[in-house]
Amino acid sequence: MMPGPGRSGLILEEPLLWEKGKEGRTAFSMPEQDVPECSGEVDRELLGNGPDFPDLSEMDIVRHYTRLSTWNFGIDTGMYPLGSCTMKYNPKINEKMAATPGIAASHPLLADELSQGALQVMFELQTFLATLTGMDAVSLQPAAGAQGEMAGMLVFASYFRKKGEKRNKILIPDTAHGTNPASAALCGFKPVQVKSGADGILDPKIVAELMDEETVGIMLTNPNTLGLFEESIREITAIVHGKGGLVYGDGANMNAVMGLVDFKRCGIDIMHLNLHKTFSTPHGGGGPGAGPVCVVEELEPFLPVPRIVKGRDSYHLEVDCPDSIGRLHAFFGNFGVLVRAYSYILSMGAENLKKASQLAVLNANYVRESLRDVLHLAYDKPCMHECVFSDKKQQEHKISTLDMAKRLIDHGYHPPTIYFPLVVPGAIMIEPTETENKDDLDQFITVFKDVAREAREDGERLRQSPMHSKVRRLDETLAARSPCLTG
């Protein structure tokens, strides 16, 4: 009997959309042609043949996507301890709220007085996020964390341009998300890597050596991607500020510290939050997310336009902001995602949000302590919301992190984040989140221990896994060498 929930079951095959269908079928409820046809008048030079899409019936479409969905795994299916991604439960009520007809149907370009309810949601969410982080002002416009980072880097650039200072380097720790250096480079800065110390956190001395007056500042994640709190954050931010620089905080790991850490007090000048992580909005197999940026007062003039402003008894949009970095999105960002996060914060309240962070950290420490005998712990100190192991112990049996990750699939778990952060070879980064209960954690721990046992006793089984999934290990080299991106 396998200890986890994974079992083999019936898998239904389903072809590609265009491998089925017959011309003339439709799944669309055609509206009435209640006006005269006149498309025949169009200049023939401009006409096309329309796309080569398959014609399918409603039942064809329903079966197609239902079958596809059964090959997928979401949080609703099972535990998804994907480190750095905060795969917590996505409340159903938030979906319902975002689908409220009046909210879902609102057009983004009508006069402010026709859109007050939508502006109120955004204004209040801005206020909530400012409260949560300790920062002074918020823009909800960035459509994802990476766009928030970009907004932050453009704010850096605008700030120094306004001061008339030419600076072109930025400090980025070796534990950073890959988006950090990419976002900085997009905004014209040259990333300078800061090595983390032997204890997994930044050493202020190293920051002091690298920080100079050609450097705009530092971009760091706190808690960092090793799941550790940057304990010297105040010293580091003081060093950066002392050289006239700014501090960017990647708030991807906010779920560890709601109501516990004040980022403004830490010396952060601007940070983004991932609403699809900490604030429970579903990730949708890739997005949409939302990456609001929160800033200290001094940087507020640089935030993207439009700004949402509260007047005496109404809300309005302000576009006349001469120092603004400009617009990042055609409209207001992923509004539907903002609505879900707003709904989540209203459902939770301050006390439960703080408790969520406490339990997320408790869960991670519990897993860390429970697995430390079977997996090598990269840094032996208390963690925040996630813990990072490696495959060091399994390497002697020629079993890698990948093999263990794939074996977890057969057991019915989504694997943790693997091979990240890069500073830990063979990293296994586990973030259970607060919505997993102790029974489920215990089962996961039992399974992982069993996988570690198999690594010692039955390595071939791991190397052959997964065996119960729709497909087995896929040839990624082939996919990249001769790309087939369309059918």
Add this chain to the structure above:
Amino acid sequence: MRYLPHTDTEIMEMLAVSGHNQVEDLFAHIPEECRYQGEMELPEPLSEWALTDHFQNLAANIRSSSAKAVLLGAGSYSHHIPAIVPGLINRSEFLTAYTPYQAEMSQGTLQGIFEYQTLTARLLGMEVANASMYDGASALAEAILMALRLTRKKHTVAISAAIHPHYREVVRTYLQAGPFTIVELAVGEDGRTDFSALANIDDLAAVALQSPNFFGVIEDLERAAQTIHSADALFISCFSEPFAYGLFRSPGASGADIVCGEGQSFGMSRSFGGPGLGMFACRTKYQRSLPGRVVGETVDVEGKRGYVLTLATREQHIRREKATSNICSNQGLCALTAAAYMASLGGTGMRRIARLNYDKAAYLRKGLVEAGAKLLFRTPTFNEFVLCFDDDFEPVRNRLLEKGIVAGMELGNFYKEYKGAYLFCVTETTSKAVLDTVIKELRI
């Protein structure tokens, strides 16, 4: 709280394992000077019932949504959404998954995105498409950055003034940190882009157009392609209303090199402008310069067909500061939605709905012109068009608003030269009765 499953007993048991006495001890290493002072000031938690009431009140305070008809597009369109599309795409297995890093347990998302890429490429007349960008505006900005990468030493891009004004703003935001020059091409008297300024540009990397453009006007893409290519530049064609390609020739078939735009029309509600879908396609020869994620077909160890995220060496998590883009999360679920929507329509349905959009818009346009309005441009349009009026249109618009009809948008905020002109949109969702009401109101 129902999302927090721990009992007090369990918390104590777990603390015993982690070696702590109380939950607060887990945070003992956080320096005092970093800690949150006091408790956060947020509203008291709401029950599901109270929350629903709150949202009903908010929705009631969005007057535009209770309107019978909003005859305005400008990048956000009202189209019929078949019940099956949200019904299927909001299945938990799609909705609550992360990016498909573990391909073996993400084949639903991966095949779905592969199908999206394929239908997108077919729609736009291109060879390959990526897995999505944030929206039409950032897709255009990324397309321009891609063109600048491809053309290396050239630093100037020309963008049509008939591109959605917000898209152009986003392009400026994205390009502001680089050594780039943006030249804006004027709108001609026919509502199409005027290319005459191109001749004076030395290091032209790319030219970007939108068709249908912001005024709904169909650009002559074939002629544009010739002009742009003979200037040795790449041709970027963007859009905000992809339904147009059910009737008009696709940008790819007209000679564009990169095609991108907004896919909100394909199954996403307007939702105050987001989430929508940045669609992005290009020629095969440029595929390794694509921004964002792409799904590719491959085989598993048993030779069985399967799908993976591929060409990862372009991306931020591998290339870091040398990546083709910083994008990580995209609009995956919206891409899946668009695929299900395109499949629900089929080629036949797509052509029919596109024609119906054209017919309905033409009916209103003709009716209003007969009632005294004047066409700002005489060039063919799709489902949007611009009208001018001899008398102030605002009183008519206000009377229609009282009847629950939002009749167009004044263009003065976007184009000073078109002050007093109004942009209208009619889709298949507007009944003839509503259109007749608008026409009648202008006659009064």
